[in-house]
Amino acid sequence: MxxxxxxxxxxxxxxxxxxxxAGKKRKGIKSPYPLWFYMPAxxxxxxxxxxxxxxxxxxxxxxxxxxEQEFIGLDNFVQFFRExxxxxxxxxxxxxxxxxxxxxxxxxxxxxxxxxxQIIARGFLRSVVFFPVLVSTIGVGITFEVLMNPFDGLxxxxxxxxxxxxxxxxxxxxxxxLSVALVDVWKGVGLATLIFIAGIVAIPQEYFEAARVDGAxxxxxxxxxxxxxxxxxxxxxxTLSLIGGLRSFDLIWAMTxxxxxxxxxxxxxxxxxxxxxxxYGLSTAGNVVLFVVVAALIVPLQAxxxxxxxxx
Amino acid sequence: xxNTLWRWGGGTVAIVLSIVVFIVPFVFIFLTASKTxxxxxxxxxxxxxQWAFFENLVAVVQTRDYVLLxxxxxxxxxxxAAVAIMVVLSAMVGYVLQRRRSRWNPLVNGLVxxxxxxxxxxxxxxxxxxxxxxxxxxxxxxxxxVAFGVPFCVLLxxxxxxxxxxxxxxxxxxxxxxxxxxxFRVVFPLLKSVIVTVIVVQAVFVxxxxxxxxxxxxxxxxxxxxxxTYNFQAQSVSSLNLLFMDILLITVPPLxxxxxxxxxxxxxxxxxxxxx
Numbered sequence: 001m002x003x004x005x006x007x008x009x010x011x012x013x014x015x016x017x018x019x020x021x022a023g024k025k026r027k028g029i030k031s032p033y034p035l036w037f038y039m040p041a042x043x044x045x046x047x048x049x050x051x052x053x054x055x056x057x058x059x060x061x062x063x064x065x066x067x068e069q070e071f072i073g074l075d076n077f078v079q080f081f082r083e084x085x086x087x088x089x090x091x092x093x094x095x096x097x098x099x100x101x102x103x104x105x106x107x108x109x110x111x112x113x114x115x116x117x118q119i120i121a122r123g124f125l126r127s128v129v130f131f132p133v134l135v136s137t138i139g140v141g142i143t144f145e146v147l148m149n150p151f152d153g154l155x156x157x158x159x160x161x162x163x164x165x166x167x168x169x170x171x172x173x174x175x176x177x178l179s180v181a182l183v184d185v186w187k188g189v190g191l192a193t194l195i196f197i198a199g200i201v202a203i204p205q206e207y208f209e210a211a212r213v214d215g216a217x218x219x220x221x222x223x224x225x226x227x228x229x230x231x232x233x234x235x236x237x238x239t240l241s242l243i244g245g246l247r248s249f250d251l252i253w254a255m256t257x258x259x260x261x262x263x264x265x266x267x268x269x270x271x272x273x274x275x276x277x278x279x280y281g282l283s284t285a286g287n288v289v290l291f292v293v294v295a296a297l298i299v300p301l302q303a304x305x306x307x308x309x310x311x312x
Numbered sequence: 313x314x315n316t317l318w319r320w321g322g323g324t325v326a327i328v329l330s331i332v333v334f335i336v337p338f339v340f341i342f343l344t345a346s347k348t349x350x351x352x353x354x355x356x357x358x359x360x361x362q363w364a365f366f367e368n369l370v371a372v373v374q375t376r377d378y379v380l381l382x383x384x385x386x387x388x389x390x391x392x393a394a395v396a397i398m399v400v401l402s403a404m405v406g407y408v409l410q411r412r413r414s415r416w417n418p419l420v421n422g423l424v425x426x427x428x429x430x431x432x433x434x435x436x437x438x439x440x441x442x443x444x445x446x447x448x449x450x451x452x453x454x455x456x457x458v459a460f461g462v463p464f465c466v467l468l469x470x471x472x473x474x475x476x477x478x479x480x481x482x483x484x485x486x487x488x489x490x491x492x493x494x495x496f497r498v499v500f501p502l503l504k505s506v507i508v509t510v511i512v513v514q515a516v517f518v519x520x521x522x523x524x525x526x527x528x529x530x531x532x533x534x535x536x537x538x539x540x541t542y543n544f545q546a547q548s549v550s551s552l553n554l555l556f557m558d559i560l561l562i563t564v565p566p567l568x569x570x571x572x573x574x575x576x577x578x579x580x581x582x583x584x585x586x587x588x
Contacts, residue, residue, distance in 0.1 A: 031491075033411045033412035034491045035408065035416065037408040038408060038420060041401035041466070045423065045427065047459070048456055048458075052433045052436035052437040053430060118318065119319050124327070128334045128335060134516050134520075136562050137522055139563055142541070142555065146355055147337060152356070243428075250522040253522075287435070291433070294430065295430070298429050
């Protein structure tokens with residue numbers, strides 16, 4: 001921390017040793033772009049993000065009460081991967097992230113193509129699909145908790161009207177995680193759609209015109225033009241929704257609290273539960289696990305997606 | 313022929329579907345918020361037999377000694393302060409990061425990416441806040457939001473600064489402007505459009521945030537609106553009408569934002585999707 005907060009000051013001490021282009025042109029004049037501009041934001045970032053992240057590596061190895069800590073080695077991690085409830089949360093995190101991310105990509109792509117085609121009320125439809133993105137997650141969670149009520153909820157009442165016996169969405173251990181994931185998709189698909197729309201609109205029309213001259217079907221248009229050329233949009237949606245899905249907490253907490261039992265727990269909710277229970281070391285170990293999971297998935301994914309882009 | 317069918321047929325089907333899937337839940341919130349307690353507990357999607365919208369509104373505001381009003385004040389202070397600090401500080405970073413090539417650039421870029429990807433470590437953050445005596449205080453939560461929000465804002469600012477011609481900077485420097493004046497008087501005003509985008513997107517995010525408030529500003533007395541809703545749910549399951557009135561109230565600010573700043577929100581949220 002000290003080295004980092006000291007960095008802008010240290011640099012202005014030896015101003016612009018011909019390192020930056022602007023400084024070179026006007027020898028002896030201070031750069032008009034001072035490095036201390038980094039500092040105010042850096043203070044917030046370093047103290048409240050970098051320091052805690054670094055400290056978490058140590059505290060995850062302790063039994064910790066905020067006031068005293070006892071070094072216990074890897075015990076927290078051992079416990080994390082031994083206790084059934086915690087392992088379940090670990091697995092659920094992946095299920096939840098891949099499910100929401102996959103659905104958002106597929107549905108977002110379909111909606112994106114549909115909402116850029118020539119249909120009536122495009123503007124209205126785009127607004128309607130996007131609005132849930134801006135609504136409070138807690139509000140959405142509580143609303144759907146009511147709508148998904150197994151007996152009187154609107155969803156099961158509607159299903160009953162057409163002769164289907166709906167499941168206990170949030171009360172059935174088999175369905176709970178899936179139901180929350182579906183609501184997550186409901187809330188988040190608008191963002192994916194918008195990103196795809198931006199990507200599709202940016203494709204030059206010439207490609208489609210050339211394809212039309214060659215007599216390509218709309219399916220071929222989609223498969224050979226839209227899909228490959230909207231690739232940056234796909235990469236963005238995959239990355240964003242995967243990060244969001246792995247970290248997801250508030251919707252799950254508002255809808256099921258990880259229940260029934262611990263069947264819809266994810267790492268983020270385990271972290272909160274352990275924190276509430278006063279196991280700060282274990283909670284922090286959960287944070288480190290989440291950090292490793294996110295990094296292990298996102299960094300290679302990013303590298304892969306970006307490399308593919310250069311090839312294309 | 314086929315196109316007309318698609319245009320009207322596809323469009324109509326989509327409108328009906330979108331109403332069922334996306335609008336019905338919001339109508340449900342509104343209807344339940346307008347019902348009496350007894351009727352709301354039936355969870356039905358019907359018009360209220362007896363409209364109690366204003367009674368519920370008054371009741372929910374008065375609940376527990378106007379806790380919701382205080383929460384709205386808190387949320388407003390939080391949103392305005394956090395977003396204001398974030399915008400100015402990130403604009404400074406994005407500006408220097410784009411304009412000046414120094415050996416710090418790779419590090420700063422790396423930290424920005426890290427900030428976007430790494431989930432914050434919760435309990436250690438509480439530990440730091442406690443050391444600063446900011447835990448369970450509004451300034452503490454504001455600082456946390458600034459720290460976690462800066463990376464995203466820096467990305468947007470860096471991209472936008474590259475569209476401002478450097479000749480403007482040079483002209484200002486020749487006219488004798490120092491670096492602080494150059495930034496705040498010349499460049500900052502030119503960032504107006506991206507500033508609006510950042511403000512709107514971050515304001516919606518900070519206002520809607522639940523997780524950070526739950527961790528760093530827990531409790532009931534000094535809560536933000538999202539926490540109040542959550543506590544409300546935990547405490548009074550029986551009065552669904554009031555709970556949904558509360559949800560309706562916290563849905564209104566983002567709705568207003570969306571109506572007025574539709575374009576900016578879309579621009580901010582899809583930033584980077586084309587360039588990758």
